[in-house]
Amino acid sequence: MNLHAYMEQLKNEIDAALMAHQYSSTHTVAEAMRYSLRNGGKRFRPVLLLMFLDAFGVERKKGMATAVALEMIHTYSLIHDDLPAMDDDDMRRGHPTNHKVYGEAVAILAGDGLLTDAFNVLVNDQSLDIDTRLKLVRLLSAAAGSCGMIEGQMLDMEAEVKPVEDLEKLKNIHQLKTGKLIEFACLAAGFIADPTDRQLHKLRWFSNHVGLAFQIQDDILDVEGDAEKIGKTVGSDEASGKSTYVSLLGLDGAKAMLEAEINKAVAELDGLPADTEMLKELTLYVAGRDS
């Protein structure tokens, strides 16, 4: 199976699991939660988690509830980020954002609901022993919490007012804002497959390199991408005066850093006792994608 068919298959499995989950009956908040869950993208984070389980030779169904919880947290963060008080976005992935459809109050509650229910999904996952479930709650609450993704969102908002001039600071923002959930996807697979500490270390490094590569390619696409494919105006970062890898390193510098991060990510995969061919293809795809 080629990478795209494989990713599509995993995405379909995740979509089905997300929709099968019952989030309360019929009230408006539950409807708003489902609206944003349905309007998913590539499901990159849960796909990554399931690909690692495949690579470790572990049944995918052992990670499905964790994949669902992870996507719920990601979805909540998008709903809240899109709010007028935050990024004030009207559209996401070609559809009106949650608050444009349901109003701000319901959108806030829908985000709160997805965030809270995600932990309920994790803790009720009968396919994992309670020790693993507890580790996953610890890991996800730390990744998404005030020292993780939320701190990243705060730093990112501050950087819009006062652009960062330092590469390490820019990396830190992304490692928190988007990197923490990508790291969770990889480490969660590790915990579920129960590899050694040495392997968890490799999973963490891999996720850091892939997360950075993902962001650098985003910045490159903003300069030389196809507006129709990426679904937003090209050049928006430069217009907003926001610091990016391209603005700090130049286009060639950013491309060189992207290649270096991809090589480091692949090297970490080589060190794992797992069948990582598809994960290598995914890593190369992250760098080469056009949307």
Added chain:
Amino acid sequence: MNLHAYMEQLKNEIDAALMAHQYSSTHTVAEAMRYSLRNGGKRFRPVLLLMFLDAFGVERKKGMATAVALEMIHTYSLIHDDLPAMDDDDMRRGHPTNHKVYGEAVAILAGDGLLTDAFNVLVNDQSLDIDTRLKLVRLLSAAAGSCGMIEGQMLDMEAEVKPVEDLEKLKNIHQLKTGKLIEFACLAAGFIADPTDRQLHKLRWFSNHVGLAFQIQDDILDVEGDAEKIGKTVGSDEASGKSTYVSLLGLDGAKAMLEAEINKAVAELDGLPADTEMLKELTLYVAGRDS
């Protein structure tokens, strides 16, 4: 020790535990989280939890992390409820609300941070075995989630537009919006003390009666309370056309229902193999309080 000195002592212990907790270093969101945590009220929910542990003869420190997590969830719900898109309140307990001090974006993130970190606090509680921790995460995520407190908040918002005319519907709103966290306080003490299922059943009934009594007394105070003591305008419910126990039952009817709920709560306490004298005093205090 009399009830007030006892409640004050528990409140001080809870305040100290809330402040001792580290929520990330110095960034603005962490500061906003601490701002609202510091501006606490009577800490009714965690006080109730600790009083039950005392009644069961269990060391209070076994419930302190749970008490902290519970108050974090309660505090997040107040921050989000006060937002302009929700209740649009400028003041809470004599201080500017979170978004008036830090702006809406930070207030949203501070709420998200408290909610997420609360689960991290629960799961890292070294004083409880992992089975109990898992039960508490399950219980708290269900109580606060889209089928619990969040559904209650949604129903309450809908009731402001279209007042409920049915007593059972009004009870349902309160049992979800405020009752679920009060129920968690009681059940969590039960899980930590490890009583039998029969006792958990009694704890649940007690919490339902006390929660209702709490709300009925709120509605009575809105009619005949002292504005200075309750910290808001008297008669605000009637002015807003909101359904209350007083509007549905009349003042005498509401007082009769309050007395009935208090008697039922005390009867549940009588059935517990615990020293419930202080809890009985607390229950009577809920009905007799003037603020």
